[in-house]
Amino acid sequence: MGAVAGVFILLMSVTGVLLTYERQIIHAAENSAVVAPEGADPMTVDALADASIAMGAEPGNTLVISKDRTDAVTLSKGRRDNTLLNPYTAETMPEAGEKTKAFFGRVMRIHRWLSFSGGRSELGGAINAAANLIFAGLLITGAVLWWPKTWKWAFVKTQLFFRKGLRTAQARDYNWHHVLAAWSLLPLIAIVVSGAVFSYGWANNLVYAAFGESPGRNGPPAVAEQEAQPSEIPTDFTAVSLETLLGQATADYKNWKRVSVILPEPAAETVTMTVDMGNGAQAGKKRTLTLAHDGSGVIGEPAGSDATPARKARIFLRFIHTGEVYGWIGQTIAGLASLAGVILVYTGISLGFRRLIRMRKQAKAKRA
Template structure:
């Protein structure tokens, strides 16, 4: 058996083995293409304009006081403000759950868990771990990770199988142009080749970034590829306490004062997320995003001491090493969000192409073995 046949049969066996799982990953990825926009659209009804008695947004401190009066049992982990004052404040209550409150009254608008959010979250759970619960999630992650690895092998071996043996128009045409004069197996092969050719790069980025998300060793390779040693996981809180001071007798400055300082520092902000500190004198960390989300190069952290109110320590993307920046890029390249709406669209089209690749591949396998 020559090399061509070895690679073909390896491609064939792996494809059949992972086909159903890759199909599920591709379909759910198509559904999640515009997850960010769909979520924002579903929350449009929570926009709250100024009231007659309150024409300017409440300070963060006053808003939190009003929320605490209405819902004293809420334990907040973070607060997110949008540049548009009509947008509600997002109150992170842990485990990815949010409450939304009016910027002008502090009144809770709802729990944020509407039909659209539930649908998208369920789809995401299927995409990540087959929507399994509890300890079974690790099993689900292992299966989707292995299927993604199989998809990577299919892309690599597919390049070899697709490569023209002779660079003549007749040979090249069949892998770059859809032909309408073909039937059944020849048509499926043509579709399989053409889609694989045109979508190879976005699919390779999606699948490679999926490997980095799924496997620690793949993440380590990202750092080693740029000549760095993979970092050791440490607590984010341990890093941020560098600005901690021990002057507990000094009255800490308000959250609103710090927010105003952040706005002065980053005037083109789109959203500001305040991570609620554990104590009144602990450092306060603000994550500032100058995009609509999913673009790490436009995000940074500012850590303030509540006893100073002026000095801050910058962190996040601007301070990352090359390996960290590449790792962050891969995270959002997986969904295409790193390049905004255009990137999401390309990722969605590539995912739809993945569906067709699975379908045409299985159709050819069926005809090879079950039809004369």
């Protein structure tokens, strides 16, 4: 099982390494496509909002503005309906980073569905999911086999550190297998368990069941609460610019990276903005603020995610799989763990086949 599954574990590990810094690389590719007219300054949020409305955007759609105002701006009309805008002209950039995104898209499809043709493959997904479960079994049983019978440093260090001067390839593979498995066990377990949640409905249901919830519930209804809140803005208010409100939203968050501005109705008394201090995948580093459209300040307290505990756990598992929940450090650890997985497959299959050959020779010797 280990030898057969190893082929697919190897593919998932290699593609996992390639996907390590996907978010940052795509972001850089998109921004490299921005062309600034000579002598031009980036547009204000209000100018970008007006241009977006002119292109068909509606109140309720979102503009994502980076702290570096020369970065591409994202107009989001839905989860999968996103348009990149030039921050200097508000022109759309349909080809920005397209080759880079196409490359990572293909790698992702191999990683998730074993699809080399470009489409989604249910059979390939089932094979990868099964290989992932076998990998979980190999990790758990491997940890049991690795566990030292005697915790004496002279012995334990041979299981934790690479050894020099090993005379045979088998001894080298044995040492590498043990050392890499020991150091990468915990991140690999996190990657494998979270991967199972994406692959199997029963695993996803277990996450929700652990919190007494059912899949599909994204968060508690908040409409009644919002309606019950008294308006703190006079009906004859004069709206200030979105640029001013952006400054108010970020005033207490000096390390902000981007702000999502929900385009308001022209006569709206409030404007909602979400300040992101992380990489876009860290829910704990986002704060949603409701600002008075007349510029009188923030209404109420900044809010974090309103998702239910089960939904928060599901989001956490989504980004613990890539390591993004802990920023670039987490991504690096996940990438190194995937690289360790590549070597574990090689050394594991190598040791396994040597054992099979040795067993066959012993069987022949007994018959002789």
